[in-house]
Amino acid sequence: MSNHLLKYLLILFMATAAAPTQAQQQPLKREFRAVWIATVANIDWPGQKGLSPAVQQQEFKYILDEHQKNGMNAVIVQVRPAADALYRSKLEPWSEFLTGKQGLAMNPPYDPLQFMLDEAHKRGMEFHAWFNPYRATFDAKAEVAPNHITKRKPEWFLKYDGKLLFNPGIPEVRQYITNVVMDVVNRYDIDGVHFDDYFYPYPVANTPIPDEDTYAAYKGLFTNKNDWRRYNVDELIKGVSDSINAVKPYVKFGISPFGVWKNLADGPDGSATRAGAPSYTALYADTRKWMQVGWIDYLVPQVYWHIGNPAADYKTVVEWWAQNAFQRHLYVGLGAYKVASDPTYPEWHDPTQMPRQLQLSRTIPHVNGSVFFSSKSVMSNPNNLQDSLRSSYYKYPALLPVMDWKKNEELEPPFSLKVRQTDRGVSLHWQHDQDVRFYVVYRFEKRNPPIWDLAFWKERKWEPFQPDLNSPATIVAKVFGTNTAFIDETPLDQGKYVYVVTALDRQQNESAPSHPVTLKYKY
Template sequence: MHKSLLQYLLLTLAMASASLAQAQEQPLKREFRAVWIATVANIDWPGQKGLSPAVQQQEFKYILDEHQKNGMNAVIVQVRPAADALYRSNLEPWSEFLTGKQGQAMNPPYDPLQFMLEEAHKRGMEFHAWFNPYRATFDAKAEVAPNHITKRRPEWFIKYEGKLLFNPGIPEVRQYITSVVMDVVNRYDIDGVHFDDYFYPYPVPKKPFPDEQTYAAYQGLFTNKDDWRRYNVDELIKGVSDSINHVKPWVKFGISPFGVWKNLADGPDGSATRAGAPSYTALYADTRKWMQVGWIDYLVPQVYWHIGNPAADYKTVLEWWAQNAFQRHLYVGLGAYKVASDPTYREWHDPNEMPRQLQLARATPNVGGSVFFSSKSVMSNPNNLQDSLRNSYYKYPALLPVMDWKKNAELEPPFSLKVRQTDSGVRLHWQHDQEVRYYVIYRFVKESFWETPFWKRAFWEERKWQPLDPDLSSPVSIVAKVFGTNTAFIDETPLESGKYIYVVTALDRQQNESAPSHPATVKYKY
C-alpha cells in the first residue's frame, strides 16, 4: 500500500475512534463550573465607575444570563477589592469601583451584594463572596475615604511598591480581617467565602518586604522569618475557617492560590516546575497544608500555563495538585484571559489549547471542576471558547459536587407533585416540609406501552402500570434548578407531542440530593 494512503487511513481511523469515544462519553452529573467576576479596576463588573444602580443591575443580570447559558453553576464575585465594600458595611466604605469615589453610596440606594446574591440563586447558581484579604489600596493614586481603615489604624499598614498592605504579622490585623469576613457571613446568605492569591505581596527584585520591626516585636520563639511569615498567614486562614464553621458550617471556604506551591528545587515534595513565585517560598502561603489539615473546603490553583510550558507545564501542575488534594475538593483555575489575546502567548492562539486543558482536568482523578478567569474573557468568546462550553463541554447542566465532611440531615423527597399543561408551558407544583437549597426538575419521555419490550410491560403490570424508577444518574433529563423558597415551576421548553414524566428532587446546602418525588405524567399537545 502506498505510504501516503496508509497514513491517510490511519488518520481517518484515529479520528473515527476519537469521535466515537467522544460520543460515548457520559455527561457529568456533578462538576463545579464557575467564573471569577472581578470588580477591582472594573475588570468584569460594573462596566465602569459611576453607573446608575439600574444600569449596574442590568449589566449583572446579563452576565448571569450568559453564564447560565454557558452551563455555569457558581459565580465567584469580588465583594472586597481593597479594604472596601460592594455591600452595606459599618466596617469599610463603599468601593470606588461602584460610584467612582470611595465611601460614596449608591443613588438611589441599593445593596449590590444582596441583589447579586438573589439573582444568582434565581438561576440555580451558588454565590461565593470573594475577598482580597490584605490589599488596602489598589495603587499609589488611590484616594481613600476618611473612615478607611488606613486612616483609622495607620500603624497596621506597610507601603510596598506604592500600595498600602495590611501587615500580616500584627495579630490585630488578623482579627480585623476575620471580623470583616464574618460580618458578611453573618448578614448575607452566601454559599462560600473565597480568598485569592494575594497574601504576602509578590516579591520585587532587590526590594524586600519591610517588616523587620514587626518581626522583632512579634517573632516569639521563631528564629526563621520565613517560618514566622507562614505562621502569620496560617493563623488567618485557621481563624477564618474556625469562625465560619462555628456560625454557619454549611458555608464553604475556598482559596485560589498561585498555581505552584513549591518547585522541586525547594524540596522533594514540590512539583517538577520552575515557577517564579511559588506560594510557599515567595508568598508565605502554605496552601497544601491548608488542604491537608482541613482548614479549607476547596482549592482552585491558578494553573495559568499552557500545556508543555517549560517552566510550569499545565499537565504537570494539575497532576501534582491532584496527588495532594487530601480528600478536599480541587478545582482548576483556567486562564481564559490568555486565549487568543497577547501575541506573546503563542500557544494560547491554538484553538485546541483550552479544550485540551478542560479534557485533562476531567480525566484527572480528584479534580472536580474548573473556574475561568475571568467572566469577560469567557463572554468575549475567544477561539469560540464560549461556543464550546455551550455546545459540548457544558451542554448539559451539572449539580455541584458534595462535600462529605459537611453533614446535613437526610432530605425527604418532595411530595404531591402535580403537573398540567397551560398556554405558557407545563406547570408543576409540589410540596415539601424541610428547608432545602434547591429543587431539581427532571423530565423524561414516557414510552408508549405497545412500544415497550415485553419484560418491561410485565414489570409495569406488576406495579399497577406505574412507570419504572427514573434514572437520575445522568444530567440529560434535568430541566431546571429552582431556589428552595419556590415550590412551583413552568417548563417552557419546546416539546414534541407526546407523554412526559416529571419528578422533582430536593438539594440541601451541600448539594446532597433526596430521592425523587412520585412521578407525574402530562400529555403534551403543541
C-alpha cells in the same frame, strides 16, 4: 415479524453502533463550574465607575444569564477588592469601583451584594463572596475615604511597590480581617467565602518587605523570618475557618492561590516546575497545608499555563495538586484571559488549548471542576470558547460535588407534585415540609420500549416508571428552595412526558425523587 428477524436486527444494530466519542460520553452529573467576576478596576462588573444602580443591576443580570447558558453553577464575585465594600458595611467604605469615589453611597440606595446573591440563587447558582484579605490600596494613586482603615490605623500597614497592604504579622490585623469576613457571613446568606492569591506581596526585585520592626516585636520563638511569615498567614486562614465553622458550618471556605506551591528545586515535595513565585517560598502561603489540615474546603490553584509550558506544564501542575488534595475539593483555575491574546506563547492561539485542558482535568482523579478567569474573558468567546462550553463540555447542567465532611441534611422527597399544560409552558407545583437549598426538576420523554424488546411485546408487562436521575440531560432546572413552583417553557413535541422533583440541601446532597407525574403534551 418473526422472532428470528427481530433478533437479527438487534444484533446488526449493536454491531454497527459506533463507540462514543469524547463529546458523546456520559455527561457529568456533578462538577463545580464557575467564573470569577472581578470588580477591581471594573474588570468584569460594573462596566465602569459611577453607573446608576439600575444599569449596574441590568449588567449583572445579563452576566448571570449568559453564564447560566454557559452551564455555570456557581459565581465567585469580588465583594472586597481593597479594604472597601460592595455591600452595606459599618467597617469599610463603599468601593470606588461602584460609584467612582470611595465612600460615596449608592443613589438611589441599594445593596449590591444582596441583589447579586438573590439573582444568582434565582438561576440555581451558588454565590461565593470573594475577599482580597490583605490589599488596602489598588495602586499608588488611590484616593481613600476619610474613614478608610488606612486612615484610622496607619500603623497596621506596609508600603510595598507603591501600594499599601495590611501587615500580616500584626495580630490585630488578623482579627480585623476575620471580623470583616464574618460581618458578611453573619448578615448574608452566601454559599462560600473565597480568598484569592494575594497574601504577602509578589516580590519585586531588590525590594525587601519592610517588616523588620514587626518581626522584632512579634517573632516569639521564631528564628527564621520566612517561617514566621508563613505562620502569620496560617493564623489568618485558621482563624477565618474556625470562625465560619462556629457560626455557619455549611458555608464553604475556599482559596485560589498561585498555581505552584513549591518547585522541585525548593524541596522533594514540590512539583516538577520552575515557576517564578511559588506560594510557599515567595508569598509565604502554605496552601498545601491548608488542605492537609482541613482549614479550607476547596482550593482553586491558578493553573494559567498551557499544556507543555516549559516552566510549568498544565498537566504536571494539575496532577501534582490532585495528588495533594487530601480529600478536599480541587477545582482548576483556568486562564481564559490568555486565550487568543497571549503574545508570548502561540499555544494560547490554538483553539483546542482550553478544550484540551478541560478534557485533561476530567481524566485526572480528585479534580472536581473548573473556574475561569474571568467572566468577561469567557463572554467574549475567544476561539469559540463560550460556544464550546454551550455545545459540548457544559451542554447539560451539573449539580455541585458534595463535601462529605460538611453537615448533611436528611431530606425527604417533595410530594403532591401537580403538572399541567398552560399557555406559557408546563406548570409544576409541589409541596415540601423541610428547608432546602434548591429543588431539581427532571423531565423524561415517555416512549414505548424498542421493537426488539421481545419479552415486553410478548407479555405486555407495564412496569411503574422508574426515573433514572444519573444523567444530567434530563435536568430541566434548579429552583431556589423558597419556591415550590416552576414553569417549564421548553418547546416540546407532542407526546407523553414524565416529571419528578428532588430536593437538595446546602451541600447539594439529593433526596429521593417525588412520585412521577405523566403529562400528555398537546400542541
